Amino acid sequence: MKMTSSKLFIRPKIYQGESLSSYLMRIAKAYFTTIKEVYKWWGAGEIRKSSSIDYQPLESINIDLLCKQMNKGGVQIRSSTFFSLLHSLFDPIDGSIWGFTSECMEKKRRRYCPKCISKENIYYLYWQIKEIDICHKHLIYLEDSCLKCNQPLPYVGEGLADGVCPKCQFRLYQIIRSCINEKEIRHQVFLHSQWEELLYREHINTTNLSKGRYLAVKLLYISQNFEPQMVRGRIPLSSDIISGLTSYIRSDIESKKIYTVTLQFIRRVLQDNGVTVRKFYDTKVPSTYIESILEEKTRKTNVGSCLAPWCSSFGNNTGMLPIRVHKSHKNKYTLRNQHMCKFCSLKYGFLKDGEWIEKDGIISASFVGVPLLNAKYRLKDFADQLKISRYIASLFIAYFIRYKLVNSEVINKYKLFKEIENPLPYFQLLSEEKGIQVFFARKKFNWSQREYYFYYFDPQVQLFLNDDSKHTKLKINDKSNGIEHRQKLKLREKKDIKEVSWEEKNHIWRKADRIILEAKTKKIRLSNDNFFHELGRGAKWIKSQMPELINWYIQRKEEVTQINKIETERIRLENAITAICKLYKEGVSISHQRITEETGIERKYYRVHSLTTIMNSIIYDLYNSKITVYELEVLLQQNKSVEDWKSIFIKHLA
Incomplete structure (x- = not known):
């Protein structure tokens, strides 16, 4: 039945802060009908999510017709929804509103304050915010299910306008849970004031950037403590988030890491940095900060200087090289953008607050430890004074000896072996072993623990162990120091294999080329098993008789995969x-x-x-x-x- 303004003579009042879905439920109650019937009067098509009334009012409800027939203003109706919040902060081109608000809003269950609905039977909009747990008027906990049958309340349902559970008809206001924690009450009152400002204030964007991109810039600016130019190492966010946001800001669609801003992320940044919503809205990002992001040529963060006084690059970063971070390694600090000085083998990185520090504490230990060793302290006493384990103490001493930070008497005491000129090939062999490398060094090379630690801090060894293939390429001399002989001992004797004729090789080449061409043409997946099965020869045979075919196949397979x-x-x-x-x-x-x-x-x-x-x-x-x-x-x-x-x-x- 199509409704006209003359038929709708009952026009309930809409309360300030009440949700539009709550208002529609009260209209249904006033006309002794169902919410589905009321939705037919003003609904814009089929509704799949009842919560979309409050989140997408323009797409869900004919606002103009509702205002006309209920004698209400459009601003009054829209303020009963999340329209102002989403219009201010959400950029439709970045995704859906459900993804933008997913972690902050309760969209399936109806939340309520028992005392509020006992008086007015209305459901306030801010109750659906997950962060808010208590009613700031009555200081009692909000509920989202019936406290008698424990069934969750639907977002929109028959009986809610009467304050009763749709399942068991229990009056929802008969049981309350009061909050008596003063600290929690103060925090919840503060959250309510913050969300009230978020819900009804407009976010101003005076730049040429889109709404979402400017919001991402502002959050990075706040995270970096309002500094005039972006410095990645001074932003206390993960490198993935920083890279994703900057790619999004620059509209770098080729990047694999693009993150858009969500409401949950906005709240997290504001809370972590102690910034109120008012300050967030009032903050204007300087053009220098925006330009520093848009004009950023690389993703590389500024690198600090070497902090070791004995290093030839002390006070500058000329020797800094990026290193591979081992995820399984448990560090005392969580450092970002880790680098190693190629002259002194010390590792550095940024703390969350942007401070550049040495990773292993060798520099700070040297100020106390070197005088102790020169004063003839034993290993146990040395470890006790520094409050470290003997294992760490042995590492520190090996470093001090390697870089001659202690006197000759201490060096002669601990260095009881003949030094190898180039230990790199030995560590290359050790890297092939799975397990504790100190054990294999003793087994293979007859090294003591101190000898292993001494060679461990060799600059070339450290570069090899922490190699970042994008920045460091090492030339390895396998023939030095008898390593060629040791490698030969590792090789197994191969059985004599009959030489394959040229005609057979040529036939295999043609067959391999046909298989690759067919895979490219039909765009089918190429697996190793299928390739060698169709070739009629196993991978081991091809590797021994036609190694050039293996290299060719690897390249062609990458092309097919792409x-x-x-x-x-x-x-x-x-x-x-x-x-x-x-x-x-x-x-x-x-x-x-x-x-x-x-x-x-x-x-x-x-x-x-x-x-x-x-x-x-x-x-x-x-x-x-x-x-x-x-x-x-x-x-x-x-x-x-x-x-x-x-x-x-x-x-x-x-």
């Missing part, structure tokens, strides 16, 4: 675009969750392969009438590549 990856991305993107067209035709709200349900492909795949931005751009263009569904379907028939889709729909982000 082709298949590109094709898979293209097909899955087309599936997503097909789903977008279908949802748009059905007149339902297009979200990534619904696209996932249509395609069966996880949302994470689209994000990791940088397809989300293309999908968001297509959705944005559809809703803004920049392209029609028919035009999209024509493009789909042309089998365009992912790069083609990017060139068509990402241009407005440039």
Whole structure:
């Protein structure tokens, strides 16, 4: 039945702070009907999520008609939803509102204050914020289920407007849980004031950046304690988050790490830095900070100087090289952007607060430990004075001896072996062993523990052990110091194999080329088992008789894998675009969750392969009438590549 203004003579008052969904439930109560029937009066299509009334009011409700028939203002209705918050902070091109608010809002269960609903039977909007646990008026805990039957309350349901449980008809206000913790009360009152400002104040963006990108810049700016230029090492966030945000700010769609801002992330940054919502809104990011991000040429962080007084590069970073961080290693400090000085073998990194420190504490130990050793302290006494284990003490002493920080008497006391000129090849052999390398050094080379530690701090050895292949390339001389002889001892004697004729090799080459060509043409997955099975020869035989074929196969397999990856991305993107067209035709709200349900492909795949931005751009263009569904379907028939889709729909982000 279509309702007119003359038929709706009962027009309930909408209370300040009340949610729109609560107001609709009270209208249903006033007209002795159901919430589903009321939704038919003003609903904009089929509603799949009852919470969308409060999150997407413009898409869910005909606001103009509701205002006219209920004699209410549009501002009053919109303020009963999360419209102001989302309009201020959420950028539609970055994804769905459900992802933006997922960790902060309760969207399935209705939360309530027993005392509030006993008086007015209304449900306030801020009750759905997960951070808020108590009612700031009555100082009692909010509930989200019936305290009698323990069933969760639906977001919208019959009986809620009467303050009763839809399941067991128990009056929800009969049981209350009071909060008596003063500290918790003060914290909750503060949170309420912060969220009240978030809900109803507008975030101003005076830059040329999009809403989401400017928000990301501001959060980095706040995290770096309002410094005028971005320095990655001084931002107390993970390197993945920093890289993802800066890639997002620069619209670097080629990057595999692109993070968009969520409401949960905003709250986390503000809380970690002690910044209020008012200060957050009032903060204006200087242009120098924005330019330092946009003009950043590399992802490399500023590197500190060497702090060792005995090092030739003391006070500068000329000897700093990036090192590989072993994830299994438990460090005293969590350091970011770790580097090693190639002159003194000491490792450095940034703390969360941006301080540049030495990782292993050797420098600080030298100020106390070197005088103790020169004063003839024994190993046990040395360890006790520094309050360290004997193992760590032995490491420190080996370092002091290697770099001659102690006097000759101490060196002669601990260095009871003939020094090897180049220990690097020995450690290369040890790296092939699984287990404690000190044990294998004793077994293979007859090294004592002190001898192993002494060689361990050799600069070339440290470079090898901490090698970052992108920055460090070492030339290895395998023939020095008898290592060639030791390597020969490790090799097993091979059985004599009959030489293969040239004709047979040529036949195998042609067959291998045909297999690769077929895999590229049909874009099928190429596995080692299938390749060697079709070749008619095993991998071990090919490796011994035709090693050049193995190298050729590895290169061709990478090419096939890359082709298949590109094709898979293209097909899955087309599936997503097909789903977008279908949802748009059905007149339902297009979200990534619904696209996932249509395609069966996880949302994470689209994000990791940088397809989300293309999908968001297509959705944005559809809703803004920049392209029609028919035009999209024509493009789909042309089998365009992912790069083609990017060139068509990402241009407005440039």
